[in-house]
Amino acid sequence: MTGQPNASPARRILLPLALAQFICSFAGSNMNVMINDMSRDLDTTVQGIQTAITLFLLVMAALMIPGGKLTDRYGRTRCFTVGLVVYGVGAVLSALAPGLGVLILGNSILEGIGTALLIPPVYILTTLFFTEVTSRARAFGVISALGGVGAAAGPLIGGLITSAISWRGAFIFQALVIVAIIVLSRGIEDPVPADPTRPFDVTGAVLSGLGLVLFVMGILAADNNGLLMLGLMVAGAAVLASFFWWIRSKERAGQEPLLSTALFANRTSNLALVTQNAQWLILLGTSFTVATYLQVVRGYDAIQTGVIFTAATLGLLASSLGAEWFAKRLAQRTLILLGFVVTIAGIAVLIVMVSGSTGPWGFAPGLLLIGFGLGAMLTPSVNVVQGSFAEDLQGEISGLSRCISNLGSSFGTAIAGTILVSDLSHGGYAAAMVALAAAGVIGLAAATMLPKVALAKAAAPA
Template identity: 75%
Template sequence: MAIRRAGSPAISPARGCIVVENTTSSGRPSKALRRVLVPLALAQFICSFAGSNMNVMINDISRDLDTTVQGVQVAITIFLLVMAALMIPGGKLTDRYGRKRCFMAGLIIYGVGALLSAAAPGLGVLILGNSILEGIGTALLIPPVYILATLLFTGVTSRARAFGVISALGGIGGAAGPLIGGLITSAISWRAAFVFQTLVIVAIIWMSRDLRDPLPPEPNRPFDIRGAALSATGLILLVTGILAADDNTWLMLVLLVVGALVLAGFLLSIRAKERAGEEALLSTAVFRNRTANLGLVTQNAQWLLLMGSSFVVATFLQVIRGYNAIETGLIFTAATAGLLMSSLAAERLARRRAQRTLIVAGFAITIAGIGVLLLMVVGSPSVWAFAPGLLLIGLGLGAMLTPSVNVVQSSFGEDLQGEISGLSRSISNLGSTLGTAIAGTVLVAGLTATPERAYGLAMSVLAAAGLIGLLAALRLPSRRRSSG
């Protein structure tokens, strides 16, 4: 059978695909597609939740596993790093083994990692379960989420609606992670938060039982092992260098330089493969689209701001102010509420405003939120001082997450969706990693000596990242795209 999508030709019946109607006569997605969207969005939610919920468990995990704040930061950063390093190979594997098969394999690996984390007797096992296995699982399951959404929702408006739901749940997972994690940790224990993740994974697997891959796998398609190794190694070296900043400056510089050289080697490798007529891990075509490149910069900055601010504020509250997990989580309600409000309005905003306008406005509001956090928190003992800034950050991020994804994914045809989806998610997760690594390192380095100064420096680093994202957004094309 073939996929039948509004505004696009049917795929050949010989390829073995299922018939799915993209839209109804009113232009809304069909009931079947809306059912498909639920597990995809929920998968993005739980992966984003995993990246931020541990922020409120820092003291509990440190005591239980006899480790330090820096040890927990390393576990969180490795999880985000593994995702970023393996997301490009994960996106490419969807072409070879199929989108649903990679999605389900990722869910299973993630679930095993969550269970192992729940039973972890020490930091090493926690890193194995949470940082490694959950990171690998996420790298396998997230690219299919965005590839399927792009293939099934072809019109700008319907695709914006799908990306809106997925990105909103991803953003809410990241923003609400501290609140949900705090509630579970305070009511039961931090280990129960990983059991919660396992239960959500089981629910996603059950809801995905009727999910059909819109394109058949190509088992004989070559896989660029050298490119995968170079890209992953380069990213790992860069982030490891950032983490080494507060211990050894020379080691940091060496790791950063070597990491940059390895990534340069990766680019040369894929170019050489293309010139030789072989299939590379990434097509160089994904780097030649100016709009997509600018969109990738905005995605990186957005997730850096979300995860970086979450880690900095949560760590400051627990280590310096002495708040417990539930108190810390409740403070993040302001960010969650702001992100939820703007995400729910994403579809309506997409019809009325250009994507560039939404992204620019989102960065401006988020940077303003960071400024408010700096002005109101430093020197003030009031817990309410955090609320206005976190609310603005949530509103800004919610307004721009969806249009940034849409800008990037819509810049390429179906033949490059596996590659651009993997690259897009890798860049986003690299932003999450950098947010925790850079801002977290600045904060942790000065927590014991000058905590409020360290907090101010960490938030200033995030504001600078926001300005970079804003500059990239201002260079995006200003024209509105017609809806489809």
Template identity: 70%
Template sequence: MVERVSARPSAVARGVLLPLALAQFICSFAGSNMNVMINDMAEDLNTTVQGIQVAITLFLLVMAAFMIPGGKLTDRYGRKRCLNVGLLVYAVGALISAAAPGLGVLIIGNSILEGIGTALLIPPVYILATMLFTGTTSRARAFGAINAAAGIGAATGPLIGGLIATAISWRAAFIFQALVIGLIVLLSRRSLEDPLPADPTRHFDVGGAVLSAVGLILIVTGILAADNNLLLSLGLLVAGVLFLVWFFVSVRAKERAGKEPLLSTKLFRNRTSNLGLVTQNAQWLMLMGTSFVVAAYLQVSRGYNAIETGVIFTAATVGVLLASLAAQRLAQRRAQRTLIVTGFAVTIVGIVLLIALVRVSQSAWALAPGLFVLGLGIGIMLTPSVNVVQSAFPEAQQGEISGLSRSVSNLGSSLGTAIAGTVLVAGLAATPGRNYALALVVLVVVGLVGLVAGARLPANRPAAPEPEPAPAD
């Protein structure tokens, strides 16, 4: 019998939560740690800054493209089995990346295998958290811990990656990922059980999975191609939109025929969830876009090495940590809408500081205040955004909404690196200062869109704390 947690965290709850949080941490870490190793990797693999940008963006894109199918597979094959398969695929990809002789093999290991592994293992993390932590407060704590791990992973990726790359090699950063995956496997074997049996009879929409993945890949590839071939970029974008339209038309046709599509259109009829998805996409677009832009600017334009670049990002890590430590108290005292709107406002202020202070001083430490404020803002709003979306649907739809939620977040991450990175790289050699500022201005606009979406969420009051369970006789 699987124990579900509905009150204050116990040793059992912490044992369940630790491997889930670690899984989210390492996937977020993988999305940002390469940013500080751009020069080292480009030189070692005989490629360019743009080549490494493509590898990073494709990793985030593969996650986004296959996250919805990954969420659906959990119903058919079981949440824990999908988690384990995802961990295995991820570890193999990390080891291949560590031994990559060139950009092509790195893309196979990191962008494709690690991306697919992440798409398989992340939906079970959120589904298991939703199912195992049934009370409002305990579920908020669980999401708080997992999303804190996501924010910390993304924020500490540059620092840890820089330390490893400088002390050993950039290749050792992938070995580190494989070791953490091994630890997660050991921890999950002892503590995690699937609360519901798998249903092998559940239909899996292969055609829908292909259409949605191709559509997303074409759109992001079109953005990446913008600085080289505008006509090709436009063609890819149009093709991507057409594939996504084809996907939604096929979904409606399958629903009318009584078949189970990859994604139910009912998920898009919930206004609260839709607004929450917009905020999730904008948050990760801003975080990953800023991380890539600042890291690339410091290394390519100012000549900083991996460790120097990583140390600067400590400011963002501290901001995320402080916000995460206060997350539970904030959730009990403030409405989720208030936290999300405040988070976007603070994050925008952080990006504006990154634009303004870099002009005041040539020291990289001039970026620290902006990164700290940005980390604080991201940390404030990550958990309430996820909670808004996940809590809008019953357990029966958690597989679908978890996959959609993670797909939207990772699409934001890939778009952040693709859009802001493309604006920066397009003129990094000739006009680095101007393109740096322009890339960050694009992210400010995204932040304003997220702020407006957050302001339109319902102003629900924070839930009252749950009563403590009576002591056992």
């Protein structure tokens, strides 16, 4: 069943996959507008809610590579379904949470584990079902666009639900969407049989996950203890170095590691992964920074905060809807470059206009530009990464790609959030946004080094 499906079955396959990416991205940003309500109801602080959000993104990132590898052993559709069930249980538990501890268990741990299991199959199944270059690019475009819209519209939808019902209703909404995805995906058959004899590198999984957790926890500790921050980040870097030594030694011994070192030998893919990381760092970092500033400093409620984020959603939708038109006229490298330029300009506008305005409209132009710039380049970056490898490495590159993206999301919330929370009343907002602009400059630099020839061949409608 690896041939190209016709239009109607293709839509049936793509819909649940795209919805899965939407709800997981929504989960990463919708809590940003509930900070005041949740911290009050759960008897915690802004930093407590920031920790829960960051841990959710971090668990996703830490387990995404093992999650991608498990698809080869247990099958893509099975991992997808199990991930949906685990995620749904976590959403229900979060809705019923009496305190921060249960929220972290349901949202950060269970929803994070569920996402790590279900997202790699989304990209692997898309690659396997859509074998023709143009249709695959369109499919990735739909999935990436819904992921971006989920993250950008999360504050608006979350604000509407919180104002109409309560913040707990947002988790019930997630559970209902998960049920719908399970129903819609019942007819999807795995195009490649599972291989139960396929080895799984447990040591590699532990080392990679532990290294990422330690590194990001170090960032979260920055405003409390500088020595602790440095110690955790150094320990995380050391564990990650051990991970790379481990997988190389397994390959030299003729054994299958968690991640093939061949994935890191592709310069084009490596550069595109840097752009992916920067894109999601900016998207989630902006969402957390602006939402927190609006609620804590300016005293806006959930619905007011969500409505302000409509500008970012509209910008992302506009560029996503025009993706095919752009792709027919511009190479993917050009789209990524222009996307970063527009996004960085949007951050600059957001800093300048907010500092000189006391009303909500000062946020709209900057958020609109940020949304448009990110929407223009999310899909090309995914296309470049996935298209750099053959089918036998799709499980691994899908896991690595999602890991890097979600690591960017956790970096965005951790870095910008830590800077913001440490100085909410004074210069924290501007400092956090400057840090996000710096990430944009790094992404732009990586995009300038992408090869023109390789990407010109891949510039298909997205």
